Amino acid sequence: MTQSDIDRQWWKEAVVYQIYPRSFNDTDGSGVGDIQGIIERVEYLDDLGVDVVWLNPIYESPGADNGYDISSYRSIDEQFGTMADWEELLAKLHERDIKLIMDLVVNHTSDEHIWFEESRKSTDNEYRDYYIWREGRQVDGEGGPHGPSGEAPPNNWESFFGGPAWSYDEQTGEWYLHIFDSKQPDLNWENTEVREEIYDMMEWWLEKGIDGFRMDVINLLSKPDGLPDSEDEDALVVGADHFMNGPRIHDYLSEMHEEVIEPYDAMTVGEMANVDAEQARAYSADGMSMAFTFDHLRLDFGPNGRWSHGTFELPELKRAMSYWQEGLGDEGWNAVFLGNHDEPRILSRFGNDGVYRAESAKLLATLLMTLQGTPYIFQGDELGMTNYPFESLDEVRDVDTLKNVRIAREEGRFADETEMLDVVRRRSRDNARTPMQWSDEEYAGFTDGEPWIPVNPNYEKVNVEAERENRDSVWNYYRRLVDLHHESDLLVYGDYDLYLPEHGELWVYTRTLGDEQALVALNVSDTSTTFEPPDVVAGADAELLAANYTVDADAVETTDLQPWEARVYKLN
Numbered sequence: 164m165t166q167s168d169i170d171r172q173w174w175k176e177a178v179v180y181q182i183y184p185r186s187f188n189d190t191d192g193s194g195v196g197d198i199q200g201i202i203e204r205v206e207y208l209d210d211l212g213v214d215v216v217w218l219n220p221i222y223e224s225p226g227a228d229n230g231y232d233i234s235s236y237r238s239i240d241e242q243f244g245t246m247a248d249w250e251e252l253l254a255k256l257h258e259r260d261i262k263l264i265m266d267l268v269v270n271h272t273s274d275e276h277i278w279f280e281e282s283r284k285s286t287d288n289e290y291r292d293y294y295i296w297r298e299g300r301q302v303d304g305e306g307g308p309h310g311p312s313g314e315a316p317p318n319n320w321e322s323f324f325g326g327p328a329w330s331y332d333e334q335t336g337e338w339y340l341h342i343f344d345s346k347q348p349d350l351n352w353e354n355t356e357v358r359e360e361i362y363d364m365m366e367w368w369l370e371k372g373i374d375g376f377r378m379d380v381i382n383l384l385s386k387p388d389g390l391p392d393s394e395d396e397d398a399l400v401v402g403a404d405h406f407m408n409g410p411r412i413h414d415y416l417s418e419m420h421e422e423v424i425e426p427y428d429a430m431t432v433g434e435m436a437n438v439d440a441e442q443a444r445a446y447s448a449d450g451m452s453m454a455f456t457f458d459h460l461r462l463d464f465g466p467n468g469r470w471s472h473g474t475f476e477l478p479e480l481k482r483a484m485s486y487w488q489e490g491l492g493d494e495g496w497n498a499v500f501l502g503n504h505d506e507p508r509i510l511s512r513f514g515n516d517g518v519y520r521a522e523s524a525k526l527l528a529t530l531l532m533t534l535q536g537t538p539y540i541f542q543g544d545e546l547g548m549t550n551y552p553f554e555s556l557d558e559v560r561d562v563d564t565l566k567n568v569r570i571a572r573e574e575g576r577f578a579d580e581t582e583m584l585d586v587v588r589r590r591s592r593d594n595a596r597t598p599m600q601w602s603d604e605e606y607a608g609f610t611d612g613e614p615w616i617p618v619n620p621n622y623e624k625v626n627v628e629a630e631r632e633n634r635d636s637v638w639n640y641y642r643r644l645v646d647l648h649h650e651s652d653l654l655v656y657g658d659y660d661l662y663l664p665e666h667g668e669l670w671v672y673t674r675t676l677g678d679e680q681a682l683v684a685l686n687v688s689d690t691s692t693t694f695e696p697p698d699v700v701a702g703a704d705a706e707l708l709a710a711n712y713t714v715d716a717d718a719v720e721t722t723d724l725q726p727w728e729a730r731v732y733k734l735n
Contacts, residue, residue, distance in 0.1 A: 420450025
């Protein structure tokens with residue numbers, strides 16, 4: 164690719180910062196983060212240099228899944244503030260040229276949404292077809308604990324949160340589909356009225372001035388005719404082969420883009436599990452700006468999937484990430500991320516959160532900012548925040564963790580409580596949801612009250628105040644990399660080429676744009692490792708663009724890279 168070939172889009176050149184409002188900053192002492200807390204920290208975001216804030220759900224919600232169960236799409240949940248607070252936040256961000264994208268869930272609503280409350284009143288209610296209702300299957304015997312005697316769920320699909328993807332409703336004697344929690348019934352996208360309601364709501368938010376949407380589980384919208392049983396009963400989630408990437412998903416997203424997104428030049432990022440590069444290119448053709456894909460986040464799954472622990476080697480991670488770097492070509496765009504509100508902390512998962520906490524946090528930052536695509540920083544990663552050391556399930560708030568642990572216990576999948584807690588420490592979504600660590604004051608300066616979830620005990624050392632005062636800190640390294648990303652078309656648009664794919668410690672790649680080239684060398688290990696440059700760049704004069712150790716930058720030569728050392732060279 165050359166400079167003249169670049170398809171420039173504002174969202175390709177942006178750095179995105181994800182805010183989980185519940186845990187970001189609390190100003191009223193409730194123990195729950197709020198919108199005024201974000202407003203109070205807008206200058207912090209500006210100092211870091213980010214271009215876009217992705218705001219996790221703040222809509223009215225009963226909170227069964229921390230806001231991903233929306234009961235009113237056009238209202239702000241009172242625990243976060245008011246619509247006037249939100250409008251102030253939008254204005255404050257836009258004053259600093261920071262865009263705002265809202266997290267939007269349109270695969271399902273809360274069971275307390277007016278649509279569902281009406282839907283379950285009777286089988287002929289005008290909102291009945293807004294959701295997916297079916298009669299159960301007649302079986303001999305009790306039929307299990309989920310419905311009346313002699314009746315089983317309509318098919319064998321499972322929920323991502325464990326158990327059947329169906330719940331029985333006694334009032335109407337039918338079952339409703341919920342791919343997630345029972346309080347999150349799936350919308351029926353076959354219904355034209357549902358789609359029109361959703362598009363009208365999205366346009367309402369865009370008219371208020373937002374810059375786009377992060378689309379939760381967007382590739383689950385289309386379900387196949389007849390809702391057949393899945394034949395893959397050994398799948399991590401039975402039925403996913405039917406309700407992921409369904410038969411009319413491209414029709415729906417193309418329609419959404421044409422009617423809502425395109426007129427506003429809005430950014431859309433789709434959360435999409437179980438897609439390959441060819442499918443992602445098809446979603447891009449539908450108008451989706453980019454997709455979150457999850458191959459690299461499954462490498463540490465164990466024999467029982469996400470709720471057991473496995474291990475992986477660096478070549479596997481390189482293959483997973485490089486597949487997407489190389490596979491989208493000019494027909495798609497990557498969302499580059501290592502973690503978010505649903506995943507463990509990136510430092511504890513992919514780095515070393517002990518002796519080499521700062522070094523490995525900086526290496527991971529280097530990776531994020533030098534791969535092709537739009538980089539995403541999850542709140543606290545710029546400090547080197549780590550997983551929480553859970554000692555008891557009493558410290559866990561996540562419905563997903565609690566439900567899956569209960570099921571795993573019932574099925575005897577944990578040898579003992581020690582193994583259970585080890586899995587929780589490694590896997591729970593709560594690892595990313597502990598409060599942002601602003602200072603070494605009580606509760607890390609997050610709140611004056613009792614926080615809704617415990618604060619990581621390492622806050623006295625790892626916090627914003629300490630990081631900003633130290634010129635060599637993780638935070639200051641992130642800030643410099645954000646600046647570098649903004650200054651370099653090469654690091655945004657350049658082609659990616661991987662070297663040494665099977666090396667167990669080194670991750671080496673080049674970025675190339677016309678006559679310009681950069682080399683990235685990462686030692687992803689706890690030991691010093693000899694780096695021999697690829698022949699195509701060996702001995703080249705170079706300018707050191709970034710490094711997390713003090714190094715001589717005159718040329719690219721054979722050298723020993725220190726534990727978790729990262730270097731980025733501009734080749735002359």
